[in-house]
Amino acid sequence: MIALPQPLRQQAPQWQHALREAFTRPDELLRFLDLDASLPMLALERVRDFPLRVPRGYAQRMRKGDPRDPLFLQVWPRPQEADAAPGFGIDAVGDLRKARGGGLIHKYRGRVLVIATGACAVHCRYCFRRHFPYNEHLGARDHWREALHTIASDASITEVILSGGDPLSLADDKLAEFADALDRIPHLRRLRLHTRQPVVLPERVDERLLDWLGRGRLAKVIVLHVNHAHELDHGVAAALRPLRALGLTLLNQSVLLRGINDDVATLQQLSERLSECGILPYYLHLLDRVQGTAHFEVDEDRACALMQGLAARLPGYLVPKLVREESGALSKTTIAWQPPRNI
Secondary structure (H helix, E strand, O other): OOOOOOOOOOOOOHHHHHHHOOEOOHHHHHHHOOOOOOOHHHOOOOOOOOOOOEOHHHHOOOOOOOOOOHHHHHHOOOHHHHOOOOOOEOOOOOOHHHEEHHHEEEEEOOEEEEEOOOOOOOOOOOOOOOOOOHHHOOOOHHHHHHHHHHHHOOOOOOEEEEEOOOHHHOOHHHHHHHHHHHHOOOOOOEEEEEEOHHHHOHHHOOHHHHHHHOOOOOEEEEEEOOOOHHHOOHHHHHHHHHHHHOOOEEEEEEEOOOOOOOOHHHHHHHHHHHHHOOOEEEEEEOOOOEOOOHHHOOOHHHHHHHHHHHHOOOOHHHOOEEEEOOOOOOOOEEOOOOOOOOO
């Protein structure tokens, strides 16, 4: 008897292969970028609880031989991460004080945030949740049951925000299960996703993702995280087109980072490139003061001066709101700055 072949296992999506091939060893990333490991600024403080992770496609957008490349500086662990700085702590924005069961964080009226996963495609060194105890707060456990029960029981909630980590680190069947269940809760109106994956791993935008994003009655908003125009290459722009074709709202929130985007020309180029890609600038965040990130901070006076310069060069709809997140506040805190005059 001729043995019949076993059914082929369904192939893993391309983005999962790309994720597995990400740089996780600092020496390999330096070799790829033709960087001299003996340079003082490349001295590495090994942060075991927050190791290096950089998708290869993202690394390809970095300038080889340039240790001050703005994309490289976002991901390279530096010795300053080990320095203690006054005013910087573990829970910079008060997430843990507002955490509930099922991975929920309920800080603002009308909307609730769900920690879907602790995984990310890239480890940004300024991450405000780099010390977050994800094992204790995950919404995807047990088919999202606890999160769904809490959301369905509170009619004041009209918007659910999927965050992490990066929610698009989860498989699409897991995400679709949650989105479909949310769609059946009558008091919900919107589903928002906070994600960096379409930017650092554009392969993530595939047919499976588009399938569940494109169905259901809930309005869907995707808030991307881009800090520099060099992150938005042709591959990323192409990946975003089908999201726009579905009628999704695409917004961007950036973090103001010293030595990376803290000048007017760089912020202008970012807003203009976002517009070209169909993304509306939304927030420019002052740094969340989490332990290990003080070397990225730009002070408020400098930030306000940058906003004045930006407003003098761009139409108002391309000028993001300058904000800070403060623990215990009922919303983001908008930082006031004076409009430019005769610049």
